[in-house]
Amino acid sequence: MEYSEKVMDHFMNPRNVGEIPNADGVGQVGNAKCGDIMKVFLKIDNDIIVDAKFQTFGCGAAVATSSMATELVRGKTVQEALQVTNRVVMEALDGLPPVKVHCSCLAEEALHAALWDYAEKKHMVIDGLKKPKADIHE
Ligand code: FES
Numbered sequence: 001m002e003y004s005e006k007v008m009d010h011f012m013n014p015r016n017v018g019e020i021p022n023a024d025g026v027g028q029v030g031n032a033k034c035g036d037i038m039k040v041f042l043k044i045d046n047d048i049i050v051d052a053k054f055q056t057f058g059c060g061a062a063v064a065t066s067s068m069a070t071e072l073v074r075g076k077t078v079q080e081a082l083q084v085t086n087r088v089v090m091e092a093l094d095g096l097p098p099v100k101v102h103c104s105c106l107a108e109e110a111l112h113a114a115l116w117d118y119a120e121k122k123h124m125v126i127d128g129l130k131k132p133k134a135d136i137h138e
Contacts, residue, residue: 003060004094010064015071016053023053024121027113031106032135036062038110040070044118049073049081054110061096061103065089069107078115082128084108102138109136 003011020041028039036058043051052070056062069089073081086104090096096104113132119125 001097001099003097006068006093007061007064007096010067010093011060014063014067016067016074017055018053019055020051020053023114025114025116025118027110027115027117027132028134029106029109029113029132030135031058031102032137034059034102036103036106038062038066038106040066040110040114042073042114042118044078047077049076049078058106059100059103061100062106064093065096065104065107066110068092069111073111078118078126079128081111081115082126084111102136105138106136109133 020043023041024044025042030037039055041053042049052073054066054070056066072084086108089107090104109132115126115129116132
């Protein structure tokens with residue numbers, strides 16, 4: 001199995017690891033099959049994601065995709081962040097081996113879970129955001 005240089009870089013030197021105290025949105029999603037867990041923290045000010053951090057208990061691709069996902073959503077509006085799908089994250093990492101695609105889905109779901117939490121706390125609805133699952137089965 002071959003990993004791109006970018007995947008290796010984000011695995012070896014993950015960006016934005018940690019938690020945000022008093023985060024505006026927190027989302028945690030697990031994958032029931034591999035057992036990996038990802039937690040995303042967002043600081044949102046005036047509809048802009050001013051900070052994003054993550055904690056991932058999981059494989060190298062899970063670490064790399066959460067690192068890249070948090071990098072990509074920083075500075076974006078909530079609506080723009082919804083466009084950061086698992087495909088966008090994978091492309092930014094120059095691809096993932098097919099058996100590792102589910103790791104990028106975990107990053108997307110955890111991001112959506114954090115946005116969902118933000119929307120619930122603010123009593124608002126984010127257009128196009130579906131209620132995320134607590135566990136992925138794939
Ligand atoms: Fe399951 Fe990577 S092996 S998230």
